[in-house]
Amino acid sequence: MKLMENTAIAKFFWDISKLLEMKDENRFRIRSYQKAAQTVESYPEDIEDIYRTKGIKGLEEIPGIGESLSRKIEEIIKRGKPLIMKELYTKTPPGLLEMTDIRGIGPKFALQAYKNLNISSVDQLEKAARSGKLKTLEGVKDKKIGNIIKGIDLYRKKSSSFYLGKVLPFAEAIVNDLERSKLAGRLLICGSLRRMKETIGDIDILAASPSPKKLTDYFVNLKQVKDVIAKGNTKTSVLLKNGMNCDLRVVDGRSFGSAAHYFTGSKQHNIKLRTIAGKRGLKLNEYGVFSGNKKIAGKTEEEVFKAFKLPYIPPEIREDTGELEAAAKNKLPDLVKISDIRGDLHVHSNYTDGSTTIEEMALSAKKLGYEYIAITDHSASTRVAGGLSIKELLNQMKEIDKINKKIKGIRILKGSEVDIRPDGSLDFPDEILKQLDIVIISVHSNFNMDEAAMTKRIIKALENKYSTILAHPTGRLLSSRDPYRVDIEKIIKAAARTGTALELNAHPERLDLNDVHCKLAKQNGVMIAINTDSHAPVHLEYMRYGIGTAGRGWIEKKDVLNCLWLKMLLRGLNGRR
DNA sequence: GCCGTTTTCGGCCCGACTGTTTTCAGTCG
Numbered sequence: 001m002k003l004m005e006n007t008a009i010a011k012f013f014w015d016i017s018k019l020l021e022m023k024d025e026n027r028f029r030i031r032s033y034q035k036a037a038q039t040v041e042s043y044p045e046d047i048e049d050i051y052r053t054k055g056i057k058g059l060e061e062i063p064g065i066g067e068s069l070s071r072k073i074e075e076i077i078k079r080g081k082p083l084i085m086k087e088l089y090t091k092t093p094p095g096l097l098e099m100t101d102i103r104g105i106g107p108k109f110a111l112q113a114y115k116n117l118n119i120s121s122v123d124q125l126e127k128a129a130r131s132g133k134l135k136t137l138e139g140v141k142d143k144k145i146g147n148i149i150k151g152i153d154l155y156r157k158k159s160s161s162f163y164l165g166k167v168l169p170f171a172e173a174i175v176n177d178l179e180r181s182k183l184a185g186r187l188l189i190c191g192s193l194r195r196m197k198e199t200i201g202d203i204d205i206l207a208a209s210p211s212p213k214k215l216t217d218y219f220v221n222l223k224q225v226k227d228v229i230a231k232g233n234t235k236t237s238v239l240l241k242n243g244m245n246c247d248l249r250v251v252d253g254r255s256f257g258s259a260a261h262y263f264t265g266s267k268q269h270n271i272k273l274r275t276i277a278g279k280r281g282l283k284l285n286e287y288g289v290f291s292g293n294k295k296i297a298g299k300t301e302e303e304v305f306k307a308f309k310l311p312y313i314p315p316e317i318r319e320d321t322g323e324l325e326a327a328a329k330n331k332l333p334d335l336v337k338i339s340d341i342r343g344d345l346h347v348h349s350n351y352t353d354g355s356t357t358i359e360e361m362a363l364s365a366k367k368l369g370y371e372y373i374a375i376t377d378h379s380a381s382t383r384v385a386g387g388l389s390i391k392e393l394l395n396q397m398k399e400i401d402k403i404n405k406k407i408k409g410i411r412i413l414k415g416s417e418v419d420i421r422p423d424g425s426l427d428f429p430d431e432i433l434k435q436l437d438i439v440i441i442s443v444h445s446n447f448n449m450d451e452a453a454m455t456k457r458i459i460k461a462l463e464n465k466y467s468t469i470l471a472h473p474t475g476r477l478l479s480s481r482d483p484y485r486v487d488i489e490k491i492i493k494a495a496a497r498t499g500t501a502l503e504l505n506a507h508p509e510r511l512d513l514n515d516v517h518c519k520l521a522k523q524n525g526v527m528i529a530i531n532t533d534s535h536a537p538v539h540l541e542y543m544r545y546g547i548g549t550a551g552r553g554w555i556e557k558k559d560v561l562n563c564l565w566l567k568m569l570l571r572g573l574n575g576r577r
Numbered sequence: 578g579c580c581g582t583t584t585t586c587g588g589c590c591c592g593a594c595t596g597t598t599t600t601c602a603g604t605c606g
Contacts, residue, residue, distance in 0.1 A: 028589055032578035066579050104595090106604050139597055147595085191606090204606090230594050230605095237594085237605090247606080249593090262591090267606065274590040279582080285591055 004048050004077050006040050012076055012085065013037035013069075015097055019088040021107035022096070035064045038268055040073075042319060044516045046489070048077055095120040102151040103229075112137060126152050150227070154239070162244060163478045165508020165545050167200040168193055170224075174246065175205060177222055183215040184208065185253055190263035194315045196548025198478065198511045202245035206263050212250040219248045255287045257300035262286035268320035276308060276324070316551035335551040336530075338544055340563045343372035345438055346417065346471060346503065346531030347540075351396050352377040353385040355536040358396075358412065359403050364537035366410040372566050374438040375400060376415035379427035382444045387419070390432055397435065411566055413437040417471060422446045424460025426467070433466035437573065440503070442471035443484065451485040458486065459494040465577055469529045469561070470495065472505040472512040479509060488517055492524050499576050501527040501561045504553075506546025507539070518553025528553075529561040 017033035039062060040047055050058045051073060059070035072082040096110040099122055113119040116137055119128055128134045129148045135141065168189075175187050184207040188194070191204030209215045216236045220228050225246075227239040236248045251259040262270060262285065277284040282291055288298030289307040297307035305312050310327040314335050317323045326332050347361055348354035354361070358375050365373040377396065378387040388396065397414050404412050415438035419427040426433065426441060433439050441461045449457065461467060473491060474483035495502050502521050504513045510533070513521060521528060530546040532539050550560070557563045564572065 026578085029578050031589075035579085064579065068578060104604070108603060139602090141597070143596060202606095232594050235593055263606090265606080267590095270606095271590055278590075283591085287592095 006043055006047050009047055009073060009076055010037040010041040012072075012082055013040065016082070016084060016088065018097055018100055018107045019085075019092055022092055022111040023088075032064070032069070035268070036069050039064045042321065042516070044321070044519050047073060049489075051077055093120040095122070095124075098122055099125055102148070102155045104147050104151050122152060122155065154243070157243060162200045163508055164193070164196060164198050164200060164511070164548065165542065167203065167244070168545075170242065171203045171205070171246075174203065174222065174224060177224075178205070178207065178215070178219065178248075181215065181218045183211055183218055184250075185210070186256055188256075188260055190260060191247075191265060194264045195266065195318060196316050196545070196552055198514060198549065200244075202247065203240075204263055205246065205248050206256070206260055207248060207250045208253040208256045209250050215250055216248060249286075251286065253299075255298045257302070258284070258288045258298040258304050259286045261301050261304050264315050264318060266319050269318040269323070272320045272324055273308065280308070282307065314551060316548060317554060319552075333554045333556050336547060336555050336557045336560050336563065338547045339369075340557045340560070341370070341530065341543060341547070342565060342569075343370045343374070343413075343562050344532055344534065344540060344543065345374040345413070345415070345469060345529050345562050346376050346440055346505070347373055347534045348377055348417075349375050349396075351375075351388060351392065352382075353535060358400060359407065361534065361537060361540075362403065362407060362410050362412050364540055366407075368540060368543075370410060372411040372413055372569070374413040374415040374440075376417045376438060376440045378444075379416055379418045381419040381421065381427050382417075385444075387427075388416070390428065393428070393432065415440060415468075417442055419444050420457060420461040422449070422457060424457040426461060426464055430464070430466060433464070434577065436466070437570070439464075439466050439468045440471045441467045441469070443475055447475060447481075447484045449485070451487055454484055455487040455490050458491055462491070462494045462498045462500045465498075467498070467500050468573060468576075469501045469503050469531075471503045471531070471533070472510050473502055473517070474512050474514075476512055477509045478511065483512070489520065492517070492521050492526055495521070495526045496524045501529045504528050504530045504546050504550055504555075505533050506530055506542045506544075506549070507533045508542060508545050511545060511549045513549075513553070515549050515552035518550055518555050522553065522555055522559050527561045528555055528559055531562070 013033045014037045017030050020030045056070045056074060059065055059073055075082045096114055099105055099110040100107055117128055117133060119125050129145050134145055171189050171193055175189060178184055178187055186208040188206045190206050192200050207215060219236060220238055224240050225238045226241045229237040229239055234250050238246050240246050249263055274284045282289055288295040289304055297303040302312050311332055313323050313327050344365055349358045349361055350356055362373050378385040380387045380389050393416060400412050400414050414436050416436055417440045420441050420443050462470060474486060476483035502513055504518060518528060530550055532542040534540050
């Protein structure tokens with residue numbers, strides 16, 4: 001039974017870093033905690049597992065985690081929290097940490113408000129701001145108070161449902177609007193969006209423009225903009241009507257590459273590369289790579305990497321999780337591209353809960369250049385989706401034969417999304433399953449089983465020799481449902497052992513497997529199927545979110561089931577049975 | 578607090594913007 005998730009351990013480190021900042025501690029000690037928090041948060045393996053199997057020594061192998069932080073992780077796992085927290089909280093109540101979640105308020109201000117006015121919660125802060133009491137603090141005047149009130153407003157409304165699939169189209173619309181102004185030579189979405197992270201904090205847009213002032217004026221007057229937070233010569237920050245922040249950075253075209261690199265991040269990646277720069281007597285910033293006062297690179301990102309004798313590193317993997325080391329050894333993965341995808345293996349029709357006919361879905365897939373598509377409607381037990389009976393499934397198979405004869409240029413594979421029953425058996429008997437090309441297995445009921453039971457249930461289903469792909473392996477929905485409790489490492493190992501593929505469901509609400517699990521699956525030699533789970537033709541375009549997530553998981557073309565040509569795919573599927 | 582092609586001490590990425598100041602600390606990314 002898992003007690004402490006990586007994110008929970010990371011939260012302690014974030015909190016400690018803020019509390020140390022209030023104490024005016026050595027800023028490098030503070031940064032150590034921040035770095036550790038970031039590392040732990042995105043670490044591909046379970047930190048608690050590492051501790052349980054390899055102990056303190058195992059923890060110390062994690063970059064940025066030394067002896068002291070390893071001990072603290074041990075305390076967190078053993079006692080629920082690190083001892084240092086107790087000591088830190090004697091001087092600063094927990095409410096101060098919450099206050100620092102408000103934009104523009106950091107540890108220093110929170111502490112000042114607490115020491116002078118005994119403010120230790122967001123509510124008290126708001127009262128003091130509105131009553132004018134805050135003005136008695138040194139260095140606080142009307143403007144600052146206005147900003148604090150705005151920040152609290154935003155904090156209260158803060159929606160956490162900013163997901164890649166929602167934000168990317170929205171950001172692209174802003175870029176289109178900026179393009180129409182004809183004031184920018186080049187425009188590029190950067191930040192976590194460009195790195196295709198599943199959740200997005202804010203939108204970062206980079207522009208090259210000969211008239212920065214005109215462009216920023218145009219930007220702050222866009223219809224999507226609600227409020228201007230900061231507006232300078234090169235950097236403008238606004239609050240959008242949807243509650244997100246959007247930053248526009250304008251540079252000279254000659255610095256576009258280095259600015260794109262800087263603005264894309266991740267922060268940890270940038271820090272690492274800048275450290276490497278320092279060691280080589282170079283300096284890297286958003287304006288270029290400099291040797292003394294001489295600029296030696298900056299026009300393109302390729303040029304920037306080349307200045308460090310490195311190949312181009314794709315944005316998706318710029319997370320300081322080994323990409324710079326891999327690049328130095330010329331061992332970067334050749335990430336899967338959308339043009340590598342030969343077909344979509346998880347598609348619904350109006351036989352169950354899809355919106356349209358098999359033929360229409362197939363023709364839409366053909367337009368995308370696919371060679372095949374698998375129709376995988378639900379099985380009988382998934383009643384909410386109008387699951388098919390055996391008889392209905394057999395009828396559907398006959399219709400697919402007919403359509404395959406009728407339309408050319410795309411092959412429709414016969415499939416089913418077969419429910420995994422609570423006992424791990426499948427919803428259709430083997431003599432039916434063996435007539436299908438693709439058997440997708442998935443959990444749609446009894447989400448609340450304990451971890452051991454759920455893991456056993458899924459592994460049993462993986463062991464059925466007709467199972468092709470385990471769909472959305474953790475069942476999470478980004479805006480509404482946590483993953484069910486399952487030991488994903490055991491699932492991955494079982495998939496490797498049985499030769500079953502795991503799905504990376506590209507639906508924007510799912511992205512399941514996630515990036516970290518993809519990387520783990522690859523390390524275990526498991527094939528990934530990147531599918532859209534389309535219920536309408538337009539959903540087929542969700543593929544790009546799956547490709548982005550796969551890229552973050554270092555997935556290559558050779559790791560992806562539906563990058564295989566039809567002939568090879570069918571040969572592989574039959575080989576398993 | 579971490580780390581080592583500067584290796585057990587002495588470094589630790591770099592810059593923009595704000596609000597308040599007259600030179601800068603705090604915050605952010």
